[in-house]
Amino acid sequence: MDKFTQHLGVAAALLQANIDTDVIIPSREMKRVSKQGLGDGLFANRRYTLPGSREINPNFVLNKPEYANTSILLSGANFGCGSSREHAVWALKEYGIRAIIAEGFGSIFYNNCIRNGLLPLVLSEKEIAALTDFVWSDPQSNRIHIDLEKQQVTASPGQIFDFAIKPEQKEMLIHGLDAIALTMKLNAEISAFQQQYLKTYTWLN
Amino acid sequence: MLSDTDKKEFIIVSKKMAKTLFEKIWQQHVVTNLEGDTSLLYIDRVFLHERTGSIALKSLSADGRKVVNSDQVFCTMDHIVDTFKGRNDTTLMPSGQDFIVATREACVEANIKLFDVNDPQQGIVHVISPELGIVQPGCTLVCPDSHTCSQGALGALAWGIGSSEAEHALATKTLRVTKPKTMKVEFVGELADVVSAKDMILHLIGEYGAAGGAGYVIEFCGPAIENLGIEARLTLCNMAVEFSAFSCLIAPDAKAIEYLQNRPYSPKGEQWERAVEYWKTLYSDSQATFDNVITIDCANIGPTITWGTSPEHTCSVNGVVPEVKLNDNGLEDQSYIRAMDYMQVTPNMRLSDLAIDAAFIGSCTNSRISDLRVAAKILKGRKVASGVKAICVPGSTLVKKQAEQEGIDKILIDAGFEWRESGCSMCFYAGGENFGYQKRVVTSTNRNFESRQGPETRSHLASPATVAASAIAGHLADPRDYL
Numbered sequence: 203m204d205k206f207t208q209h210l211g212v213a214a215a216l217l218q219a220n221i222d223t224d225v226i227i228p229s230r231e232m233k234r235v236s237k238q239g240l241g242d243g244l245f246a247n248r249r250y251t252l253p254g255s256r257e258i259n260p261n262f263v264l265n266k267p268e269y270a271n272t273s274i275l276l277s278g279a280n281f282g283c284g285s286s287r288e289h290a291v292w293a294l295k296e297y298g299i300r301a302i303i304a305e306g307f308g309s310i311f312y313n314n315c316i317r318n319g320l321l322p323l324v325l326s327e328k329e330i331a332a333l334t335d336f337v338w339s340d341p342q343s344n345r346i347h348i349d350l351e352k353q354q355v356t357a358s359p360g361q362i363f364d365f366a367i368k369p370e371q372k373e374m375l376i377h378g379l380d381a382i383a384l385t386m387k388l389n390a391e392i393s394a395f396q397q398q399y400l401k402t403y404t405w406l407n
Numbered sequence: 408m409l410s411d412t413d414k415k416e417f418i419i420v421s422k423k424m425a426k427t428l429f430e431k432i433w434q435q436h437v438v439t440n441l442e443g444d445t446s447l448l449y450i451d452r453v454f455l456h457e458r459t460g461s462i463a464l465k466s467l468s469a470d471g472r473k474v475v476n477s478d479q480v481f482c483t484m485d486h487i488v489d490t491f492k493g494r495n496d497t498t499l500m501p502s503g504q505d506f507i508v509a510t511r512e513a514c515v516e517a518n519i520k521l522f523d524v525n526d527p528q529q530g531i532v533h534v535i536s537p538e539l540g541i542v543q544p545g546c547t548l549v550c551p552d553s554h555t556c557s558q559g560a561l562g563a564l565a566w567g568i569g570s571s572e573a574e575h576a577l578a579t580k581t582l583r584v585t586k587p588k589t590m591k592v593e594f595v596g597e598l599a600d601v602v603s604a605k606d607m608i609l610h611l612i613g614e615y616g617a618a619g620g621a622g623y624v625i626e627f628c629g630p631a632i633e634n635l636g637i638e639a640r641l642t643l644c645n646m647a648v649e650f651s652a653f654s655c656l657i658a659p660d661a662k663a664i665e666y667l668q669n670r671p672y673s674p675k676g677e678q679w680e681r682a683v684e685y686w687k688t689l690y691s692d693s694q695a696t697f698d699n700v701i702t703i704d705c706a707n708i709g710p711t712i713t714w715g716t717s718p719e720h721t722c723s724v725n726g727v728v729p730e731v732k733l734n735d736n737g738l739e740d741q742s743y744i745r746a747m748d749y750m751q752v753t754p755n756m757r758l759s760d761l762a763i764d765a766a767f768i769g770s771c772t773n774s775r776i777s778d779l780r781v782a783a784k785i786l787k788g789r790k791v792a793s794g795v796k797a798i799c800v801p802g803s804t805l806v807k808k809q810a811e812q813e814g815i816d817k818i819l820i821d822a823g824f825e826w827r828e829s830g831c832s833m834c835f836y837a838g839g840e841n842f843g844y845q846k847r848v849v850t851s852t853n854r855n856f857e858s859r860q861g862p863e864t865r866s867h868l869a870s871p872a873t874v875a876a877s878a879i880a881g882h883l884a885d886p887r888d889y890l
Contacts, residue, residue: 218742220617220717224856230838233502235461235509253862280618286553288569309653314569370445385579395438405674405682406451
């Protein structure tokens with residue numbers, strides 16, 4: 203899995219609450235039994251003029267030239283709510299998004315981000331508004347810096363925001379850990395637990 | 408006699424020892440504690456479906472990993488399969504067949520029980536898991552599907568996960584889970600006639616917002632919950648994810664135990680006795696404390712419907728579209744403006760003035776036999792308004808069979824509904840069948856998101872009763888006028 207330690211990038215704002223995973227990638231864009239080939243479907247209903255088309259909608263923020271190479275999204279409350287489709291995260295990553303700064307996240311989406319090396323980062327509405335103000339006038343120059351080690355987001359030198367993240371999730375991202383491999387090291391413990399457990403809860407065997 | 412200080416101490420100690428239902432199930436499943444408040448939890452059951460299960464199984468196999476305890480893993484074909492009579496692997500969704508075939512092959516390879524396209528027990532995962540007795544009180548069950556929280560209705564700790572997490576559960580029989588906070592949502596008072604579990608959950612989300620449950624595991628309780636049947640509880644719990652909760656639970660009571668008796672995968676004989684004895688211990692101790700408590704009086708709940716593109720955009724079915732919400736900075740909330748524009752509604756517009764193009768009864772929210780009975784009661788001897796496309800998709804093949812034995816299919820067909828084979832169908836649009844560009848749909852499903860049911864379709868979430876009444880009226884309508 204990709205590691206996430208620090209990142210400096212262009213940020214684009216989708217300042218709306220409840221951007222759901224159907225918006226991030228419509229179901230009809232999940233065409234193959236694969237984690238690849240999803241970047242084109244990212245935000246398809248907004249990025250293109252008509253559903254199913256590939257004609258660029260010039261009004262959508264990511265299509266504007268000043269937002270070329272966007273790698274950070276700024277959004278509102280409950281980003282990634284809805285469907286559990288991990289395709290939303292795979293599509294964001296394939297497009298080049300490395301971090302999402304929002305007021306909150308859907309819990310399944312949040313975990314999917316961690317499992318794929320994408321940083322979901324929570325700041326307050328006011329802090330996100332400040333970042334948006336900073337970016338707005340010249341997104342290519344006014345890049346945002348994220349330091350996961352220090353748990354800080356920096357806009358201009360005077361604008362530094364601290365953020366919280368659970369230690370387990372931070373470790374996973376910083377070291378690019380494979381959760382399954384990590385857990386498999388505990389296989390002996392799991393087997394012992396299971397043996398004991400199924401002696402008590404016999405009907406679950 | 409205890410002194411006052413002793414009494415205080417006694418209360419503090421008993422409160423510390425007192426546990427919520429969630430804490431009891433959580434502790435029982437902790438294999439080991441990891442960093443911070445994350446634990447490695449033992450997972451009793453994994454359920455998969457062809458939409459997201461196929462990719463999890465394929466990816467697991469590509470990494471050279473195996474499914475452990477495959478006899479506790481189940482899979483169904485529900486998401487992509489067509490719902491027409493005589494269906495097979497081919498689908499209206501382009502490439503849908505690839506998902507079906509890949510899933511079948513992966514299940515054979517991993518030795519996983521599959522409820523295949525034309526299996527008599529096939530159906531929507533959250534309908535068949537309870538129906539077959541696969542989910543049981545006190546067990547942990549995960550599925551790469553967000554509506555897995557439905558199954559908390561039987562007192563299981565069941566929650567939706569992504570594909571990577573599904574691989575983790577399949578390969579290790581565990582998941583690394585950060586402990587959620589606890590919330591008690593108590594429903595007091597009595598529900599009025601025709602007002603249902605769907606109205607209760609829409610009301611809750613409307614009052615507290617689509618992120619109102621974020622970070623919490625919810626226990627639904629109170630007299631109104633006790634009065635609900637198991638199927639209604641499944642409806643209520645189904646939409647906990649639309650409240651952004653980690654998941655939800657209802658303590659298993661005599662109704663839950665009776666519901667599970669003699670189901671195909673329920674424990675039998677002596678095992679049943681042992682299980683029941685244990686299930687009876689699954690409740691929140693009276694002294695147990697929650698991180699948050701919400702109380703809702705059912706007297707304030709009427710038939711509820713959504714006007715916008717988030718489940719929090721609710722109003723009374725005979726009410727009006729609200730004013731645009733203002734955010735903390737006093738500015739108009741952009742998500743409200745966008746939702747109103749998308750739905751082609753304006754503040755103070757009467758919902759009953761909105762003509763509909765289609766009516767849909769189905770999905771893991773409202774497709775069980777009790778839902779179909781309610782719809783049939785309203786539709787009996789009546790006709791769907793001309794120009795309205797009306798479809799009913801039973802939640803499982805067994806529900807369909809039961810409905811046909813009761814003559815419900817005939818009532819619905821006579822009224823003008825299409826009667827389909829079981830599946831998720833048009834709860835979501837995967838590129839195949841849909842309601843059409845910008846069509847307005849009244850639907851018993853769970854998500855009114857943009858383009859969820861078709862290209863720019865406008866979905867209004869409601870109970871099966873409201874869907875049936877609206878189908879007859881040709882516009883959004885109050886079911887109380889059709890009793």
